[in-house]
Amino acid sequence: MASSIKKIGVMTSGGDAPGMNAAIRSVVRTCAFHNIKCMGIYRGYQGLIEGDLEEMDARSVRNIINRGGTILKSARSQDFRTKEGRKKAHETLVANEVDALVVIGGDGSFTGGMVFNEEFGYPVIGIPGTIDNDIFGTKSTLGYDTALNTAVEAIDRIRDTASSHDRLFFIEVMGRDAGHIALNVGVGAGAEEILIPEEDMGLDRLLESLKTSRVSGKTSSIVVVAEGDKIGKNVFQLAEYVEENMPGYDIRVSVLGHMQRGGTPSCADRVLASRMGVKAVETLLEGKSNFMVGINNDELSLTPLDRAVKGKSEIDKELIRVSEIMSI
Incomplete structure (x- = not known):
């Protein structure tokens, strides 16, 4: 050449x-x-x-x-x-x-x-x-592929705790301007809801969805949130809002953060x-x-x-x- x-x-x-x-x-x-x-x-x-x-x-x-x-x-x-x-x-x-x-x-x-x-x-x-x-x-x-696998593995582990204690977990993944990680990880990990910047779900619809899940018999839930999602100022504020409006849920927040960048x-x-x-x-x-x-x-x-x-x-x-x- x-x-x-x-x-x-x-x-x-x-x-x-x-x-x-x-x-x-x-x-x-x-x-x-x-x-x-x-x-x-x-x-x-x-x-x-x-x-x-x-x-x-x-x-x-x-x-x-x-x-x-x-x-x-x-x-x-x-x-x-x-x-x-x-x-x-x-x-x-x-x-x-x-x-x-x-x-x-x-x-x-x-x-x-x-x-x-x-x-x-x-x-x-x-x-x-x-x-x-x-x-x-x-x-x-x-x-991208490595980050997906890292996040799914982490959420699988968190789900064990969520199921054991009947908890609702909000899990924030990376994605400041795009929801590719959250969407794919949410589907791969079986999340009940996925919040991404491209789709403004809105607080009322999120609450309605969680209430429907509870009525259907789900005692624990995983909500995957892209860090750039626009529903709340941040994932902690979002969790607080849901906790105020659904006091029956035991809610926890987990931010996966930079662990998604590292690893083999x-x-x-x-x-x-x-x-x-x-x-x-x-x-x-x-x-x-x-x-x-x-x-x-x-x-x-x-x-x-x-x-x-x-x-x-x-x-x-x-x-x-x-x-x-x-x-x-």
Whole structure:
């Protein structure tokens, strides 16, 4: 594969996600396969500005495919938001003879890459790494499948307690702007109700649903709440409201929080990361730039970075209907 690119930089940026290490490994080894060099950039754009780079080869990424987090670390960079900061980052790449960049992260990371490409004409390819699965142009992002499995396992354990003590549990999962985790986890864990930002259920309807569940013979219930749900200010206020209006329920709240981000990546995330890493490097070698690698209908695809950033991921309407049927 003929190309003018001789060295590629790879970084992780924004929130960490299981599968990022697998993607780093794939990028590095694909570079090695095509006899080009690879530079690992530590701490995202901030590390790029400060020159925190290290050459990596196929052996540099051994035994990391199974590790959560990111060996390259991650950081949010206020400096990169300035033109002066981006100029320093570009100077670092030029000084280290890095010809192109692979950015593993979410929409904020892609926005940075897109601006960098516009200002300096620098080749950039994005790999979506975020557990929220809220990136347009891909059916699944790295870390999403692992986060689902982690959350379902936790809720299964909580349900044991809920059943033993006839309790109603409100369980908050991640998803500030999108309800993909809550919807899929809710269906997978058999939740009685699922509250997501895309569907404003309303307090009255929630109370009515819980009352119906109680009349039907349910003595315990699980309500999965996306952190970005708009019904209450937060999950604790929501629980207090239900407790005031349904005093017969013994209510508890559990916030799963950052445990959803950590842990060993699932097989699905490892395979997806491996496929995306190969596609990212080979796309750059083909002379293409300013794209995000995604997966749709089990086929890898390319979406322009501006569309990936500005587009909106769609919630699965059919799965919402399934959840309503299952909660009867």
